Amino acid sequence: MKLVSKSFLASLLFFTASAFAAGQLMTEAELTNIEKQGKSAIISVHADWCSTCKSQDKVFTGLMKDPEYKNVTFYQVEFDTQKDLLKTLKVRSQSTVIVYKNGKEVVRATGDTKEVALSKLARQAI
Template identity: 50%
Template sequence: MKILKTLVVFILLQVGVAASVSAAGQHYTQAQFDALNKSGKPVVIHVHADWCPTCRAQDPIVSALIKDPAFKNVSFLEVDFDAQKDVVKAFNVSQQSTLIVFKGGKEQGRSTGDTRKASIDSLINKAL
């Protein structure tokens, strides 16, 4: 019975982790980023850390914008600040809570530590 309870808790935790990743965008992979840029699609990179209070403040804003019909053609990719150090370095990011917007494979803008919906919305609009 104890094993069954442990298994149920494990499954619920995995579902919760999957839900939090999908709410904040897809997990970043270089292949996916390259394919999106090659196709000319707009991309928003969110360099994120689970322990970061600023990132946690950005999460509901980014999640709402992902669902906004105005951004239906924008792909949102999340980079794990702690686990993907090579990617963080490649994007020349020095701290978590950084948003980078790409259009046609070229960077259009970035912000770090911004938790205001209006300015994040404005930044993402640079991808359109």
Template identity: 40%
Template sequence: MKLTNRLIRLTALTAFSLLTSLAHALDIQPYTAAALGAAQQAGKPVAVHFHAEWCSTCKTQEKALNALKAEKGLDMTVLIANYDEEKELKKQYKVRSQSVLIVFKGEQEKARLAGDTDIEKIRTALQAGL
């Protein structure tokens, strides 16, 4: 009985730790105007990555972002915008090429990277929105 209770507590603690770490991790999801608007209205940190499927630089940036997903302290959302389809969004933020990452804190732009694949520079840009 003691072993069973101990296992239950250990399992609960592990689950809690996992949920806590996920709550403070980078969340990557497809761009929607509603998601960007909600984050900006709430004053939350959010980034938009203008990504094209045909872009090798974008794919390298995607790998870097995925590597940062589990990093503690990057409690923000990255919205992946389709560069070829989001014409109005590109116009609004004056994006003229794919592989652009724009980081916001609320509605204020805090960082912008264009074509950069260095994970440290991407991390630094994301941290600017926190």
């Protein structure tokens, strides 16, 4: 039984890691680092079951490839498991996107999936 549990957990971890295609997993330490060092970042609050989040991920995955965003770090916060970080960020729902520039929050939006709108939002980090 323990062998099955370990195998299941390993599969779950692989699936969870692959779900964060649009960015690396955000931590409290990363958030502090952004604020203290004056970095630019885009934080996407994601849930695997959220179709809006999946649509946003596609847009952000494309944006990450653009050299224009070379100084912007993309992060994701897992809505279902990172409740303390959600409280710190004052986020109540998945599909929320928060943009930081020079270590300060400049804009946030929830539920938008249009590529033009998300690109405009993301550009504010540059």
